Amino acid sequence: MNLRTKYNIPEDAIITIAGTVGVGKSTMTKSIAKALGFHTSFENVDHNPYLNKFYADFERWSFHLQIYFLAERFKEQKRMYEQGGGFVQDRSIYEDTGIFAKMHADKGTMTPVDYETYTSLFDAMVMTPFFPHPHVLIYLEGSVDDIIDRIQERGREMEQQTPLTYWEEMHKRYETWIESFTSCPVLRLNISDYDLLANEDDIEPIIAKIAAVIESNKSVHQL
Ligand SMILES: Nc1ncnc2c1ncn2[C@@H]1O[C@H](COP(=O)(O)OP(=O)(O)O)[C@@H](O)[C@H]1O
Ligand SMILES: Nc1ncnc2c1ncn2[C@H]1C[C@H](O)[C@@H](COP(=O)(O)O)O1
Secondary structure, eight states, rough: OOHHHHTTTTTTEEEEESSSSTTSSHHHHHHHHHHHHHHHEEEOOTTTTSHHHHHOOOHHHHHHHHHHHHHHHHHHHHHHHHTTSOOEEEEEEHHHIIIHHHHHHHHTSHHHHHHHHHHHHHHHSSOOOOSSOOEEEEEEEOOOHHHHHHHHHHHHHHHHHHHHHHHHHHHHHHHHHHHOOOOEEEEEEEGGOOTTTTOOGGHHHHHHHHHHHHHHHHHHHHO
């Protein structure tokens, strides 16, 4: 019996993984998808035409990058629902506006006019009754030091050259953001409580927790 059947997870479920850069979303996405026999939806970092430029010059490229990410995530959202669900998604659309765009606007690396244009587009696309929300958002949390170590070890040059204060600021914002996040049910996991690279079996208790959150929010999701 596979874990999806064992824990009675709906075959059309959509599970999205949230958390700061380097916390382990992609690793978790792969493990959950493998355990449940689900499809994956990843951010395309290697073929993103703005990401390298953005890290080299936030002010010049932040608006372009946000528009690009919004379009990409919206297309992925559409693909997941058109295919009838059964997906694990690496990063939610909510983080683009709630973390990244807001942080750059607050820090002055996105102009107020660009931020206003971006948020009005985001709200028109996402904050409507017709926008389907995931069954559960898994929020990965961990210490800022552990996460920065992972960013350094992963070795994307553009991220390694970014000042540590950028990751510290992002980490702080994520902690505040998740406290008031209400767009869909949330499961919080601390990265010190599992190690999916060393122990594949660590996924089963996580699947059990996902199932419990989906079950307890069943009536809400059907509304
Ligand atoms: N349990 C773990 N212990 C140590 N390193 C990990 C663990 N899980 C993931 N990593 C590593 O941390 C880095 C970031 O993980 P990744 O899944 O790419 O994060 P994200 O998608 O959130 O940016 C990768 O190099 C990955 O191999
Ligand atoms: N909306 C975004 N704005 C700026 N940068 C973003 C956004 N979404 C993702 N990113 C960056 C952060 C990382 O450098 C890569 C991939 O993220 P990861 O958390 O490693 O999956 O894209």
